[in-house]
Amino acid sequence: MTKKEQMVYTPDELAKQKFDVIVLGGGPSGSSCASFLGMAGKRVLLLDRAKFPRDKTCGDGISGKSVKILKELGVIDNIHQVEHLKMHGVTFSSPKGVVVEISAKKKESNEPPGFVCPRQVFDNVLFQNAKKHATTLEGFFANDLIIEDGKVVGVTGTYDGKQYSFRAKCLVGADGVGGISARKLGALNTHEDHLVSALRAYYDGVEGMNDKIELHFVEESLPGYFWIFPLPGKKANVGIGMVVSDMKKRKLNLEKVMYDVIEKNNLFKPRFANAKKISEVKRWQLPVGSFRPKTYGNGYLLVGDAASLIDPFTGEGIGNGLVSGKIASTILLKAFEKGDFSEAVLSEYQTALYDEVGNELNTSYKLQKLVKYKFLINMIINKAARSQTIRDAISGALIDPENQKQFHNPLFYLKVLLA
Numbered sequence: 001m002t003k004k005e006q007m008v009y010t011p012d013e014l015a016k017q018k019f020d021v022i023v024l025g026g027g028p029s030g031s032s033c034a035s036f037l038g039m040a041g042k043r044v045l046l047l048d049r050a051k052f053p054r055d056k057t058c059g060d061g062i063s064g065k066s067v068k069i070l071k072e073l074g075v076i077d078n079i080h081q082v083e084h085l086k087m088h089g090v091t092f093s094s095p096k097g098v099v100v101e102i103s104a105k106k107k108e109s110n111e112p113p114g115f116v117c118p119r120q121v122f123d124n125v126l127f128q129n130a131k132k133h134a135t136t137l138e139g140f141f142a143n144d145l146i147i148e149d150g151k152v153v154g155v156t157g158t159y160d161g162k163q164y165s166f167r168a169k170c171l172v173g174a175d176g177v178g179g180i181s182a183r184k185l186g187a188l189n190t191h192e193d194h195l196v197s198a199l200r201a202y203y204d205g206v207e208g209m210n211d212k213i214e215l216h217f218v219e220e221s222l223p224g225y226f227w228i229f230p231l232p233g234k235k236a237n238v239g240i241g242m243v244v245s246d247m248k249k250r251k252l253n254l255e256k257v258m259y260d261v262i263e264k265n266n267l268f269k270p271r272f273a274n275a276k277k278i279s280e281v282k283r284w285q286l287p288v289g290s291f292r293p294k295t296y297g298n299g300y301l302l303v304g305d306a307a308s309l310i311d312p313f314t315g316e317g318i319g320n321g322l323v324s325g326k327i328a329s330t331i332l333l334k335a336f337e338k339g340d341f342s343e344a345v346l347s348e349y350q351t352a353l354y355d356e357v358g359n360e361l362n363t364s365y366k367l368q369k370l371v372k373y374k375f376l377i378n379m380i381i382n383k384a385a386r387s388q389t390i391r392d393a394i395s396g397a398l399i400d401p402e403n404q405k406q407f408h409n410p411l412f413y414l415k416v417l418l419a
């Protein structure tokens with residue numbers, strides 16, 4: 001049987017089998033991890049409570065970091081065939097209303113550094129790809145992990161009203177912030193200083209958009225930001241996010257803040273004058289990477305939102321979800337070689353993970369804190385508007401995620417101050 005012809009089993013048949021790995025959650029983290037493991041020849045069972053295509057509350061912004069892994073998964077051409085819009089930069093605005101556009105075009109090709117793609121569409125591409133490499137079951141609601149002799153050996157839950165248990169040599173918890181893995185394994189991020197609350201709605205008829213995502217540090221939304229992420233036509237994903245403790249301190253109602261920006265702020269009022277909200281407003285939490293839970297243990301690893309890996313400054317979580325899915329697959333393949341899924345062996349995952357994303361998460365946490373100082377944002381955006389050097393530095397980071405490393409160097413900020 002080729003990898004493109006995975007057998008379809010009933011839940012009763014699946015319950016009788018023993019898998020190499022169970023991946024719980026078929027979002028970007030889980031689908032990527034299941035695909036990488038399946039591509040390496042492992043028998044993987046990928047479970048999700050939803051039936052795909054399913055929506056996920058998100059800004060729908062997909063960055064260069066994600067694009068790199070999408071290429072490795074071989075799905076980038078599939079994305080080009082579905083609803084999406086290529087993005088070539090970012091537009092920022094400051095509380096004082098200064099707007100700066102940062103272009104990010106590769107000199108050698110027209111390939112965009114990122115794109116915007118509705119999650120209902122994007123996640124389905126990843127999940128359908130995972131079906132080529134893993135056995136999947138949609139509509140399975142996990143309600144507990146099976147732990148024997150201190151080791152995770154499976155998951156139990158309901159499908160069509162009936163209880164089922166599935167077993168494997170190890171489990172990857174990819175079921176996000178609302179799932180059971182992080183909660184049952186004592187790794188759930190419940191810290192209001194390390195959780196962002198955000199909401200989004202889809203609008204049609206938004207004026208003045210181009211090929212750039214828009215992050216606006218407007219007075220009303222501080223210390224969070226208001227975003228407009230363009231979609232084909234004049235459609236856009238529009239939203240706002242803020243650290244939960246800040247939101248509570250300021251007693252803000254995020255939905256009201258979003259409408260205030262759209263209806264009263266001089267930068268946006270004309271742009272939304274003829275726009276219509278075409279979806280309900282949906283809200284969800286972002287567990288950000290300023291909190292570091294234990295992401296491994298006997299028989300399990302946690303990836304993506306279940307491991308609290310969202311960028312604390314930008315709110316981007318898909319990239320680190322995909323990266324963690326890939327790293328988890330690499331560590332598990334080593335564990336298979338040793339035939340050992342103990343905490344000692346799997347601890348290598350946490351080291352590898354934070355070696356890859358740790359510095360970036362630290363820098364983003366510092367930037368998130370800077371946003372609390374209005375005069376600093378005004379100053380930085382003013383300077384960026386005037387200084388080609390700063391715009392080039394940001395542009396370089398958008399084109400190639402490797403260039404983001406300059407932001408971890410304090411000298412870069414000295415350069416910004418002196419620019």
Ligand SMILES: Cc1cc2nc3c(=O)[nH]c(=O)nc-3n(C[C@H](O)[C@H](O)[C@H](O)COP(=O)(O)OP(=O)(O)OC[C@H]3O[C@@H](n4cnc5c(N)ncnc54)[C@H](O)[C@@H]3O)c2cc1C
Binds near residue numbers: 239304
């Ligand atoms: C408003 C908002 C805006 C955002 N904007 C962006 C953005 O523009 N760009 C970006 O990169 N990131 C953004 N993020 C973050 C991003 O959405 C997440 O980081 C990303 O979805 C994480 O992927 P994941 O696969 O780890 O988890 P998820 O995408 O949450 O997937 C988890 C999966 O697990 C399944 N599941 C959960 N519980 C169970 C259960 N009990 N049994 C079975 N299955 C279960 C779910 O059905 C789901 O399919 C945003 C988040 C929010 C809330």
